[in-house]
Amino acid sequence: MALSSFGNWMFEKKLGSGGFGQVELWKEKNTNKRIAIKKCILPTNKMPQKQIERWQEEIKHLKILNHINIVKWAPLPREIHFDGPILCMEYCNGGDLRKILRKPKNSCGLLQTEVLSVMKDISSAICFLHSQQITHRDIKPENIVLHKPQNGMTIYKLIDLGYAKNIGNVTVTASLVGTFSYVAPELFKTNRYTSSVDYWSLGILFFEVLTGCKPFMPYTENLAKWVQCILTKKYEEICAKEIDEKIEFYNYIIHPTDLSKNILVDLVEWFQIALQSDPKKRGKSKSSGELVIFSMLKQIFPWRTIRIFFVCSYQIDDYNIKKNTTLLDIQKWIETKFSIRLYQQEIVTTSGKVLNEIENTAKILIKDIPDSFLYVFEKNCFKVPQLDDNVRLPEILDTLLVCPKEIKEHSQLRQCFAAIIYVMRQDVFLFEQYIYALGIKLDIIKNKLYTLQNNVQQRLPKIELLLKEIQKTLKSYECNALKIRWKDVNDLYIKVKTIHSTVININAVRQRLENEVSNAFDSEKLVQNLQIFTAPYEKFLDMFKIFDKENPYRSDEIIDKVNELSLVLSDFVEQKIEQFESPYMDLLVKQLMNFEIKLNQFAEGIKSSIELIPYYEAKLIEFSNFKNQTTVGNVNPMIPSDLNELNMNVLINDDYEIKENIVLRAMLNEQLKKSLQQLHMDSN
Numbered sequence: 001m002a003l004s005s006f007g008n009w010m011f012e013k014k015l016g017s018g019g020f021g022q023v024e025l026w027k028e029k030n031t032n033k034r035i036a037i038k039k040c041i042l043p044t045n046k047m048p049q050k051q052i053e054r055w056q057e058e059i060k061h062l063k064i065l066n067h068i069n070i071v072k073w074a075p076l077p078r079e080i081h082f083d084g085p086i087l088c089m090e091y092c093n094g095g096d097l098r099k100i101l102r103k104p105k106n107s108c109g110l111l112q113t114e115v116l117s118v119m120k121d122i123s124s125a126i127c128f129l130h131s132q133q134i135t136h137r138d139i140k141p142e143n144i145v146l147h148k149p150q151n152g153m154t155i156y157k158l159i160d161l162g163y164a165k166n167i168g169n170v171t172v173t174a175s176l177v178g179t180f181s182y183v184a185p186e187l188f189k190t191n192r193y194t195s196s197v198d199y200w201s202l203g204i205l206f207f208e209v210l211t212g213c214k215p216f217m218p219y220t221e222n223l224a225k226w227v228q229c230i231l232t233k234k235y236e237e238i239c240a241k242e243i244d245e246k247i248e249f250y251n252y253i254i255h256p257t258d259l260s261k262n263i264l265v266d267l268v269e270w271f272q273i274a275l276q277s278d279p280k281k282r283g284k285s286k287s288s289g290e291l292v293i294f295s296m297l298k299q300i301f302p303w304r305t306i307r308i309f310f311v312c313s314y315q316i317d318d319y320n321i322k323k324n325t326t327l328l329d330i331q332k333w334i335e336t337k338f339s340i341r342l343y344q345q346e347i348v349t350t351s352g353k354v355l356n357e358i359e360n361t362a363k364i365l366i367k368d369i370p371d372s373f374l375y376v377f378e379k380n381c382f383k384v385p386q387l388d389d390n391v392r393l394p395e396i397l398d399t400l401l402v403c404p405k406e407i408k409e410h411s412q413l414r415q416c417f418a419a420i421i422y423v424m425r426q427d428v429f430l431f432e433q434y435i436y437a438l439g440i441k442l443d444i445i446k447n448k449l450y451t452l453q454n455n456v457q458q459r460l461p462k463i464e465l466l467l468k469e470i471q472k473t474l475k476s477y478e479c480n481a482l483k484i485r486w487k488d489v490n491d492l493y494i495k496v497k498t499i500h501s502t503v504i505n506i507n508a509v510r511q512r513l514e515n516e517v518s519n520a521f522d523s524e525k526l527v528q529n530l531q532i533f534t535a536p537y538e539k540f541l542d543m544f545k546i547f548d549k550e551n552p553y554r555s556d557e558i559i560d561k562v563n564e565l566s567l568v569l570s571d572f573v574e575q576k577i578e579q580f581e582s583p584y585m586d587l588l589v590k591q592l593m594n595f596e597i598k599l600n601q602f603a604e605g606i607k608s609s610i611e612l613i614p615y616y617e618a619k620l621i622e623f624s625n626f627k628n629q630t631t632v633g634n635v636n637p638m639i640p641s642d643l644n645e646l647n648m649n650v651l652i653n654d655d656y657e658i659k660e661n662i663v664l665r666a667m668l669n670e671q672l673k674k675s676l677q678q679l680h681m682d683s684n
């Protein structure tokens with residue numbers, strides 16, 4: 001019976017097992033430190049000599065290798081004692097990549113961020129191994145583990161160097177090792193090979209991570225037939241499928257992926273280099289013959305990718321940024337590609353912060369913004385998006401809907417499942433982001449209401465003080481019987497009184513608007529809508545789980561399942577349309593649009609009013625100065641041409657007159673009346 005503790009070290013669980021050994025998780029109870037211990041399950045005297053050598057080779061390699069993407073060797077605690085070979089390693093808490101790929105939602109491949117992370121981390125690990133003249137020879141999802149530190153960034157690490165061998169670019173003789181689906185084709189006909197076998201395995205691995213299936217030999221029993229076809233395939237061909245016992249090759253990725261188009265185009269060329277059947281050409285530039293397998297990936301991967309959701313058009317696009325990319329660069333790209341003018345754009349983070357509130361967006365570096373997802377609203381144009389009827393479905397789904405009789409193989413049926421999951425996953429993600437965007441828009445409106453309230457609270461006392469001062473001046477003119485400019489002062493009083501009344505009325509409407517905004521957003525209703533939308537997706541994932549465990553279907557069973565899948569897809573599309581055309585969604589979006597328009601009008605009214613106050617303060621000083629000069633007998637007072645002489649940093653000019661006559665009279669009063677009437681109608 002195996003011991004469950006050694007001193008303070010406690011056995012926690014088994015992490016995995018193989019033909020000769022198993023990996024266990026052990027924890028130190030005082031510090032909660034965890035380590036992974038790989039031990040042999042056979043007595044040493046019963047282990048094959050090759051297995052013992054493999055074990056010793058792995059320990060030797062791990063002790064000398066130090067790379068963030070290769071699992072680290074750790075010293076075995078002195079308290080722990082086992083018979084036979086032992087390998088102690090750092091514990092990676094995220095499981096292995098195969099478990100991730102087996103999740104139904106990943107049957108169509110991982111999401112873009114995860115795909116890029118796997119490619120960066122594992123290519124970095126293999127590049128490092130090759131720099132040490134070490135070839136791994138067994139690259140596959142089972143030999144990649146995930147570690148998630150407290151900062152939340154997943155790190156992918158290579159494990160199991162038991163098959164690793166000191167092989168450089170020189171051809172050596174060695175036995176066939178590894179897993180057939182990931183083994184380079186030359187190994188099936190010869191026992192001589194170079195480190196380029198790792199390039200092939202990387203190509204297979206990355207293709208599977210990207211699409212959810214292997215490029216060659218996906219579901220076949222005829223290994224010899226496939227190997228022969230792969231050995232004779234053309235340079236540009238990177239994947240294949242078998243239909244009616246015929247293997248067809250393609251020079252593009254035939255499966256749907258989450259990767260952005262601009263990255264995918266370059267990645268196809270990389271796959272052509274990695275998946276060369278000729279080991280002498282594999283990993284090398286077609287033109288120069290230089291090794292480019294790793295350098296190409298570094299050029300393909302963007303320094304960083306930001307995913308942008310365009311709310312009004314209901315679509316997502318990617319922008320690859322560099323270290324010097326500014327917010328203005330993204331704004332210009334948005335204007336060019338989506339025809340949204342710079343002044344109409346509202347670019348918002350996931351936390352609801354509006355990035356382009358400041359005027360000089362050229363000073364905002366995107367590298368300083370931690371968000372990898374942004375929302376773009378079009379100002380004063382918030383509406384229920386029109387769903388695109390011409391969305392291009394994955395090729396296999398076109399076949400499913402248009403020519404269902406062509407789906408004859410179990411492998412094709414599985415591709416249909418994966419493609420439907422891809423479509424549903426994309427749509428569910430879009431709808432989630434749209435619901436979230438509605439909440440963000442509401443928060444933006446609330447913040448603007450709060451800002452408006454603060455402006456009123458800060459400016460209203462100043463306006464009221466100015467009114468009192470004008471009233472005093474009016475009385476002093478009357479007392480001194482100075483009627484010459486009394487009319488001018490009275491006109492000034494009427495203007496400031498108009499501003500005061502406008503601000504008071506705007507504030508009253510703001511309070512009513514604030515209540516309406518709070519009542520408009522029913523979070524429970526939105527959550528319910530989201531649950532209705534996602535329910536078919538969750539149900540279909542369960543349906544795929546069952547299918548994936550079943551034996552290959554017979555011909556008649558395939559026909560029945562094809563019809564069932566067609567109905568599932570059609571029902572999902574109909575429900576999506578129904579959600580967007582629901583009266584509640586339409587009403588909510590219209591309310592948010594209405595709130596934003598009114599709020600912008602009120603904010604502009606307050607802003608224009610505030611801008612007029614310094615001018616009227618200067619006017620009051622002018623009238624007071626006139627009164628004082630007249631009192632001492634100066635009948636031709638000179639109005640100061642520069643108000644800086646009166647310690648006023650305001651100039652009297654035509655701009656203020658225009659704002660006074662047009663903005664104050666026409667916009668403020670009339671628009672306020674309309675808004676009050678509209679709010680009154682809304683409340684009824």
